[in-house]
Amino acid sequence: MSPSKNNVNNIPMAEDLIHLLPDSVANQIAAGEVIQRPASVVKELVENSVDAGATTIQVRLTDAGRTNIQVIDNGKGMSETDARMSFERHATSKIRESADLFSLYTFGFRGEALPSIAAVAQVELRTRRAEDELGTVLHIAGSRLESQEADICPVGTNFQVKNLFFNVPARRKFLKSNQTELNNVLAEMERIALVYPEIAFSLYHNEVELMNVPQATMRQRIQHLFGKKLGQELLTIDVDTSLVKVSGCVGTPESARKKGAHCFFFVNGRYMRHPYFHKAVMEAYAHLIPQSEQVPYFLYFNVDPSRIDVNIHPTKTEIKFEDEQAIWQILMAAVREVLGRSNMAPTIDFDVADCPDIPVYTTGDNYPTPPQVSVDTSYNPFTQSRGSDYKRPATHWEDLYGGVEGSTVGREIRFDAPEEPMPWDDITPSTSHDAAPEEPHLFSSDTESPYTFTDCYQYKGRYIVSSTPSGLMLIDQHRAHTRILFDRYLKQLAEQPAATQGMLFPEMVECSVAQSAMMETLLDDFLHLGFDISNMGGGSFAIQGIPEGIAGLSPTRLVTDILSSAMDKGSMPRAEIHRSMALTMARSAALVVGEVLSLAEMITLVDDLFATELPAYTPDGKKTYVIIEDAELDKLFH
Ligand code: ADP
Numbered sequence: 001m002s003p004s005k006n007n008v009n010n011i012p013m014a015e016d017l018i019h020l021l022p023d024s025v026a027n028q029i030a031a032g033e034v035i036q037r038p039a040s041v042v043k044e045l046v047e048n049s050v051d052a053g054a055t056t057i058q059v060r061l062t063d064a065g066r067t068n069i070q071v072i073d074n075g076k077g078m079s080e081t082d083a084r085m086s087f088e089r090h091a092t093s094k095i096r097e098s099a100d101l102f103s104l105y106t107f108g109f110r111g112e113a114l115p116s117i118a119a120v121a122q123v124e125l126r127t128r129r130a131e132d133e134l135g136t137v138l139h140i141a142g143s144r145l146e147s148q149e150a151d152i153c154p155v156g157t158n159f160q161v162k163n164l165f166f167n168v169p170a171r172r173k174f175l176k177s178n179q180t181e182l183n184n185v186l187a188e189m190e191r192i193a194l195v196y197p198e199i200a201f202s203l204y205h206n207e208v209e210l211m212n213v214p215q216a217t218m219r220q221r222i223q224h225l226f227g228k229k230l231g232q233e234l235l236t237i238d239v240d241t242s243l244v245k246v247s248g249c250v251g252t253p254e255s256a257r258k259k260g261a262h263c264f265f266f267v268n269g270r271y272m273r274h275p276y277f278h279k280a281v282m283e284a285y286a287h288l289i290p291q292s293e294q295v296p297y298f299l300y301f302n303v304d305p306s307r308i309d310v311n312i313h314p315t316k317t318e319i320k321f322e323d324e325q326a327i328w329q330i331l332m333a334a335v336r337e338v339l340g341r342s343n344m345a346p347t348i349d350f351d352v353a354d355c356p357d358i359p360v361y362t363t364g365d366n367y368p369t370p371p372q373v374s375v376d377t378s379y380n381p382f383t384q385s386r387g388s389d390y391k392r393p394a395t396h397w398e399d400l401y402g403g404v405e406g407s408t409v410g411r412e413i414r415f416d417a418p419e420e421p422m423p424w425d426d427i428t429p430s431t432s433h434d435a436a437p438e439e440p441h442l443f444s445s446d447t448e449s450p451y452t453f454t455d456c457y458q459y460k461g462r463y464i465v466s467s468t469p470s471g472l473m474l475i476d477q478h479r480a481h482t483r484i485l486f487d488r489y490l491k492q493l494a495e496q497p498a499a500t501q502g503m504l505f506p507e508m509v510e511c512s513v514a515q516s517a518m519m520e521t522l523l524d525d526f527l528h529l530g531f532d533i534s535n536m537g538g539g540s541f542a543i544q545g546i547p548e549g550i551a552g553l554s555p556t557r558l559v560t561d562i563l564s565s566a567m568d569k570g571s572m573p574r575a576e577i578h579r580s581m582a583l584t585m586a587r588s589a590a591l592v593v594g595e596v597l598s599l600a601e602m603i604t605l606v607d608d609l610f611a612t613e614l615p616a617y618t619p620d621g622k623k624t625y626v627i628i629e630d631a632e633l634d635k636l637f638h
């Protein structure tokens, strides 16, 4: 639009509708976007203090911040000119300095915070740089500079924001109860404190200390903020992919709770809410915790800022990623891996009281030779006490392990005399220094500890009873076996096919159209599980070979069950379908209640259980064992 001829002197004429808003009004409008409540003031001021290189930041509030918000830092401070300039719209010192630190912001929101705050409150700024003798004290209210003078101040910056929204009654009414506003402030403080453990933060409300965390490491910071107990229930995560780098901590399954779990995502140093990624984390625990519960997590993403949607608002915490699905997968896999790696079992301390000292592993030449152990594997101390007429029913239990790598059946274990040398060959690294132990063990190398189950006992064909120093351990044999088989089947599905035994008379499975289509895609997976199946056309499939270890089960029934469990997960990633198939098969093939086990079988079962990655739980999250502590036992006798 061309300027009106009649308006050369900038005098508004009746027909001119467009005119510039006075600065104070423009600032108020902008302030409405950036400053909505005391928590927004705290966030903006504290972030500025962080940017100013402060190592100590103190926040003091009166009436949840309605009457007074003070943020004091020991950062680099401002010169006299900068102090004045900082309240100008779009005045910022940061775009050149740290374009990537907050590159999540649209640049449009740079330099908005201080003018916005000054538009809706009475602000006092006291600031001094180390190199200046005197600092600057400024008073601004409703965007109007009221005074500026030089004065003695400590190095750093001290902002005092009084009577927030004093000139915008509508906004003031919009504020919630003090408790709610205070909670919002605390939440903002936590989000910032979790990103900068190297900075000490404190928060006082009406002179009462609500938060005071010293400089610390990330793990310590979490503990300082949320308590020691939570700190002990965390597992460290660290993955680096070309798309995203994720670090931080997730809770153990034990840390799950119905509500109030502390769940935090940060991206490039900024807090974000991300319900979709939250699901990815929870999915990793799918079979480990009850569905209604949540685990705490503190996860820090680092991504190329160009791969996230920068068109976001400073007060918004949702962020859009370009590669959401891929990151979902990476995140879930990473959490699952950590859960697996951090064998939950070391929480049990197995009986070592009667064991001789373990030879310390050294890399030198004088590596001690493990004691030779001679073993009578057929010896069973229980056979006599059980009576001579005892005959173990044929369970074909060992068959389950036949031909499976890593099987421990027939391993040399001495059952008698616990005072005798223990089977060190199973515990200590093998004699060849650089040969990795062949099997995973209950104790990872840094916590390696000998253990033995020489005193196993089977109770009612259902539980295996053993002793640990802290108490009596009861293992549910069906669940334990389900865990072992699940891991094994999952491995077969991912890696090598299992051996299959040809059937004399193939069994037929009849499928609907949808089932046939699914079946066709699963034939290879079935082969990995040990089922040799051919498509005969017309919805008929012939089972020509079955895996070992499913004696007594109906192959057609099993195949149909596995098929429907796979169909339930039809649209899920392949790995989920595999888990579902493996679980169905493991549940069917696992030892049932009432199956009597020999001592060797029990020991193998227990050993195999603790060689799995998550021995404490079945794949669907049920406990495989419990420990009744000695103290509890003692109580029973009172
Ligand atoms: P932005 O943070 O986007 O730059 P602000 O309005 O929040 O915009 O701050 C404006 C400028 O004021 C900053 O760029 C910085 O130079 C200066 N500033 C604000 N707070 C502090 C502080 N606590 N210490 C030193 N300088 C500060």
Ligand code: MG
Pocket (backbone or CB within 6 Å): 044, 047, 048, 111, 113
């Ligand atoms: Mg700022």
